[in-house]
Amino acid sequence: MAAPAGGGGDVSAARPILALEAVSKRFGGLSVIQELSFEVLPGERVALIGPNGAGKTTAFNLITGVYPVDAGRILLDGEDITRLPARKRIRAGLARTFQNIRLLQHLTVLENVMVAQYARHPSLAGMLQPVNLLRGNRWQREARAALGEAGLAQYAEEATGSLPYGIQKRIELVRALLARPRILLLDEPAAGLNPAETEALAAQLAAISGSGVTLLVVEHDMHFIGAFCRRVVVLNFGCKIAECDCDAVGDDPRVRAAYLGADTELAAAHA
Numbered sequence: 001m002a003a004p005a006g007g008g009g010d011v012s013a014a015r016p017i018l019a020l021e022a023v024s025k026r027f028g029g030l031s032v033i034q035e036l037s038f039e040v041l042p043g044e045r046v047a048l049i050g051p052n053g054a055g056k057t058t059a060f061n062l063i064t065g066v067y068p069v070d071a072g073r074i075l076l077d078g079e080d081i082t083r084l085p086a087r088k089r090i091r092a093g094l095a096r097t098f099q100n101i102r103l104l105q106h107l108t109v110l111e112n113v114m115v116a117q118y119a120r121h122p123s124l125a126g127m128l129q130p131v132n133l134l135r136g137n138r139w140q141r142e143a144r145a146a147l148g149e150a151g152l153a154q155y156a157e158e159a160t161g162s163l164p165y166g167i168q169k170r171i172e173l174v175r176a177l178l179a180r181p182r183i184l185l186l187d188e189p190a191a192g193l194n195p196a197e198t199e200a201l202a203a204q205l206a207a208i209s210g211s212g213v214t215l216l217v218v219e220h221d222m223h224f225i226g227a228f229c230r231r232v233v234v235l236n237f238g239c240k241i242a243e244c245d246c247d248a249v250g251d252d253p254r255v256r257a258a259y260l261g262a263d264t265e266l267a268a269a270h271a
Contacts, residue, residue: 093182105161166197
């Protein structure tokens with residue numbers, strides 16, 4: 001894979017750009033996240049991994065404000081955002097993509113990416129910009145430039161729903177970037193992509209990381225993770241069971257047990 005492993009910037013800063021402190025979440029009688037704590041430093045590329053049902057997407061939903069936190073704190077660049085509404089977290093510098101594409105299929109590609117700019121300018125004038133009711137539309141120029149940088153300029157006027165899945169995934173990424181995030185959460189960005197599309201995505205993400213945006217990635221493709229990220233946080237049943245460099249994750253018996261299964265004695269030994 002073309003993208004180099006490791007961080008895309010200086011990760012020596014003392015203060016994390018994102019920190020979870022003993023975060024917990026329950027749905028009725030089911031505990032889905034249990035006292036989860038980890039940090040992401042500015043410029044890092046960190047993977048959040050685990051088996052299906054481990055709580056990865058729920059963790060993303062707590063970080064971005066889709067779900068309220070039951071206990072613990074979430075800090076963005078040292079500021080407590082635990083009770084901050086989702087729209088204000090976006091303005092504070094937090095953006096995400098989704099496992100299932102959430103583009104507006106009936107709009108053009110250009111219109112889709114322009115919608116994200118409203119997060120930065122929540123006003124009446126801002127509402128009119130995406131639908132092209134104002135002359136001298138600087139948002140449109142900015143959106144076209146972003147599509148061009150991602151190698152997607154030729155699709156600007158196309159109906160989004162008519163485009164291949166891999167192209168739509170990359171468009172969603174451009175839309176998230178137009179919110180001007182400092183940290184970008186990617187929920188299974190390579191899922192459903194063929195090798196060529198994965199290679200193009202990796203190059204796009206490397207460029208994003210190189211521009212100074214911190215990346216937190218949920219992904220099942222361990223080849224992609226190993227080539228792109230330096231550090232992993234591993235969840236199982238809502239608990240953090242490991243946090244280490246990518247090249248060491250397979251050495252942890254708790255991780256092997258979570259992914260491959262283990263007999264009762266081994267599972268108990270590493271509980």
